[in-house]
Structure formats: C-alpha cells, structure tokens
Amino acid sequence: MTHDKEPVRQRLIGEATRLFADRGFESTSVQEIVAAAGVTKGAMYHYFDSKDDLLHEIYGRVLRMQMERLTLLADGPGPVAERLHAAAADVVLTTVENLDDSKIFFRSMHLLAPDTRKSVRAERRRYHERFRDLVTEGQREGVFRADTPAEMVVDFFFGSVHHLGTWYSAEGALSGAEVGEHFADLLLTSLRPK
Amino acid sequence: MTHDKEPVRQRLIGEATRLFADRGFESTSVQEIVAAAGVTKGAMYHYFDSKDDLLHEIYGRVLRMQMERLTLLADGPGPVAERLHAAAADVVLTTVENLDDSKIFFRSMHLLAPDTRKSVRAERRRYHERFRDLVTEGQREGVFRADTPAEMVVDFFFGSVHHLGTWYSAEGALSGAEVGEHFADLLLTSLRPK
DNA sequence: GCAAGCATACCGACTGGTCGGTCAAATCGA
DNA sequence: TCGATTTGACCGACCAGTCGGTATGCTTGC
Numbered sequence: 001m002t003h004d005k006e007p008v009r010q011r012l013i014g015e016a017t018r019l020f021a022d023r024g025f026e027s028t029s030v031q032e033i034v035a036a037a038g039v040t041k042g043a044m045y046h047y048f049d050s051k052d053d054l055l056h057e058i059y060g061r062v063l064r065m066q067m068e069r070l071t072l073l074a075d076g077p078g079p080v081a082e083r084l085h086a087a088a089a090d091v092v093l094t095t096v097e098n099l100d101d102s103k104i105f106f107r108s109m110h111l112l113a114p115d116t117r118k119s120v121r122a123e124r125r126r127y128h129e130r131f132r133d134l135v136t137e138g139q140r141e142g143v144f145r146a147d148t149p150a151e152m153v154v155d156f157f158f159g160s161v162h163h164l165g166t167w168y169s170a171e172g173a174l175s176g177a178e179v180g181e182h183f184a185d186l187l188l189t190s191l192r193p194k
Numbered sequence: 195m196t197h198d199k200e201p202v203r204q205r206l207i208g209e210a211t212r213l214f215a216d217r218g219f220e221s222t223s224v225q226e227i228v229a230a231a232g233v234t235k236g237a238m239y240h241y242f243d244s245k246d247d248l249l250h251e252i253y254g255r256v257l258r259m260q261m262e263r264l265t266l267l268a269d270g271p272g273p274v275a276e277r278l279h280a281a282a283a284d285v286v287l288t289t290v291e292n293l294d295d296s297k298i299f300f301r302s303m304h305l306l307a308p309d310t311r312k313s314v315r316a317e318r319r320r321y322h323e324r325f326r327d328l329v330t331e332g333q334r335e336g337v338f339r340a341d342t343p344a345e346m347v348v349d350f351f352f353g354s355v356h357h358l359g360t361w362y363s364a365e366g367a368l369s370g371a372e373v374g375e376h377f378a379d380l381l382l383t384s385l386r387p388k
Numbered sequence: 389g390c391a392a393g394c395a396t397a398c399c400g401a402c403t404g405g406t407c408g409g410t411c412a413a414a415t416c417g418a
Numbered sequence: 419t420c421g422a423t424t425t426g427a428c429c430g431a432c433c434a435g436t437c438g439g440t441a442t443g444c445t446t447g448c
Contacts, residue, residue: 008427008428022304023304024220024304024305025220026218026219026220026221027220027305029402029403029404030403030404030405031402031403031404039428039429040428040429040430041404041405041406041429041430042406042407042427042428042429042430043427043428043429045404045405045406046426046427046428047427050404050405051404051405106300106301106357106360107300107301107304109360110216110217110218110301111218111221145383148376148379148380149376152368152373152376153380155354155357155361156354156376156377156380157354158357159353159354159355159356159357159358159360160349160350160351160353160354161353162353162357162360163300163349163352163353163356163357164353166300166303166353166356167349174346179346182342182343182346182350183350185342186342186347186350186384187384189339189383189384189385189386190380190381190383190384191383192383192386202393202394223436223437223438224437224438224439225436225437225438233394233395234394234395234396235395235396235438235439235440236393236394236395236396236440237393237394237395239438239439239440240392240393240394241393244438244439245438245439
C-alpha cells in the first residue's frame, strides 16, 4: 500500500490532482491529500511551500506539456490547414487523457495567488498566440475565411476544449481521438471560405 | 447606504453573485456576503437555509431565464437555420450580460450538494436537448451536415459559450451582440454540408 | 398580541501552517 | 576502516484563527 515505489513528491502531486478535480481546491484539505498519499503534513510541507504551491506545480506540468506538443506540430511540415487540424485534434486528445488537470485548470484559476495567476495567464497566452498564428497564416494564404478575427476563433475553439471536463467520460461511446477528429473537423469547417 | 429600497433578499443574491464570481464560492464567507448587503447573518439565514441554498438560487435564476428565451426562439417561425442562428446569438448575448452568473456556473457546479447538483444538471440537460433538437431538425432537412453527432455539436458550441467568462470583458473592443453574431456564424458555418 | 424580519452572541468543527524532534543514509577525517 | 558529524526525509502534536450554522431575543407593522 504505502510501500509504493513512486516517490513521495510524485504521489502527493498525483493524489492532489485527483482530489482537486473531484472536490475542488478549496474543499480539499491538506489533511486529505497527505492521507491519500500515505504520508503526513510534515512531508508535504517539506516538498512544497504551501497548498498554493502544490496547485501551481500542477498548472506548470500541464502548461509545459501542451506548449511542447503544440510547438512540435505547428512548426512541422505540411500545409497550414493540416497542421492546424493536427494541433487541434492533439490538444483535444491530451486534454481528454489528462481530464483531471483540465478540470482543475479552469475551475481553480481564480484561486491562485495573484502573482502565480499572472504567470500562468502569461504562459497560457503564449500558447494561444502560437495557435492563433496558425489561423492568421491560413487567412493570409486565403485557405481560411478572414471575416472572423483569428483571436475569436481561438477563444471559440478553446472554450470547447476546456469544457471537455464537464461532459466527456472515458466510459462513454467516444474515444479521445474520435472527439479530437470531430472537434478538429468542426474547427476547420467553420474556417472554410464562403 | 443601507436604506436601499431593494429588498434584503434580492440584495443578498446580488452581492453574493458578485462575490462568488470574484473570489469563488468557497473563498467567500457568509460574513462577507451579509456585510456587503448591509445586514447580518441572522437576516441571511432567515431567507436561505444555507450557503448552498443561496448558490442554488443563483443557478435557478439563470436556468429559468435561459430556458425561457431558448423556447421562445426555438419554437418561433422561420427556417431552422435562422432559428438556430438566433438562439445561438441570443445565448451569447445573455451570457455576456450576466457574466458573473456564468463564471459561477461552471466554476462552482461541483460544490453543490449532490442532490442539488443533480437537479441543476437535469435542468441543464433539458436545455441542451432543446438546442440539440434544432440541430437534428436541420440535419434531417439536409441543411446541416449530418456526419457529426448533433450532441457533440451542442457540447462544442456551449463549451465556447461557457468560457466567455474567462476572456470576455465589457471594456473590450467587442460588444456582446457582436460576439454573438460571430459565434453564431461560426456555428452555422461549421454545420454547412460539404 | 403576534408574526415577520431582523440583530447579537456564541458554538464546535476544522483549516493551513509551524515546530521540535527522529532516524537512516551520506560524507568526512584520521 | 571506522567512528563522528551532517544532511535530507519525514513524523505527530499543536497553534491561532476562521468557518457555517444556531439559539435567542428585540422591534416593528398590522
């Protein structure tokens, strides 16, 4: 049970993610987290400065991973429509595969300390901008309609992605990859010139 | 100051909405709410059973209003594409005009007592179903593409709507009506048959 | 006189965080 | 090689403060 080989720090992050997604950040006590991880509060405060710090770490992990994958796909070869399609489908897939992270992300943002929140927002913004650049690129080339601001298209799409956590279920009929294909399809279609 | 003519009950709901949207449900104490409304806890617990009950009331108001408007537009005259367009633009507009409600809605759902949450979910579901029926209607008529499940189209669209609270600002360049038009446009375009 | 509409005073549970201490492993000096 | 010393990982008891909620009583208007 507790003789899990996974290091304590990882276990704390893992259990915290599960609990935060389930009950929310504020409704989860530090006591519950450390109990779930099979350690005590002393251990947690040995690895993290505060409960906020723990949450910050969760955000950091997600942001790093998503940015990495987007850069890879966006800077890859092929026409812009294909790259956007791939990036869109991929972000849906990784979101579904880390649904707990996603739930926490958009539910708890406002609970972060102001400075932390600012840095998370900035990181998120860079991500959105990279995505938006794909849209504007296609608009310049004329393969995407240009009468809707690229910024709004991105907000439109990521709204859908962020809200996967409220309805998607791994036990449902559709796999993450399938939803990704559908979403990417809807996005690309909505960008078709008239 | 306190001699506001607005009845205490309304004032409590109003201030609670503002505070919940700002700091979140769990980070807002009952003390803060009653202070903002210029009364004491005795007053609040006279009108509401609990803090949860207050939150429930906020959900109820939003749900009732949105359902009412959707029914009016969906059951109205005109071709289905126009009705869907109108309904989509309208829900964006009302969301933007009640942005605090929207923020609370998707951030605090998981904090409701299980029974309450269940009833909110059910109500929300009926709303989605009415919206979805518009999509299937258009698919049957052949004016919308049918290779994407209507259910998913609805989830896709309402993800975007729900997330308006995270990026839309009344001080921004775009009015609620403008965003509504753009969103409805994107939705209708994404449904165009090939 | 009697509800309805509040205020005041208070309770018990629980919170995030601290702090002194333990214990095994690594490092070091001779 | 081996004892001494330091270090990192972690425990468990304990704060001071805050929370949602309640019990009771006053004050109006009818």
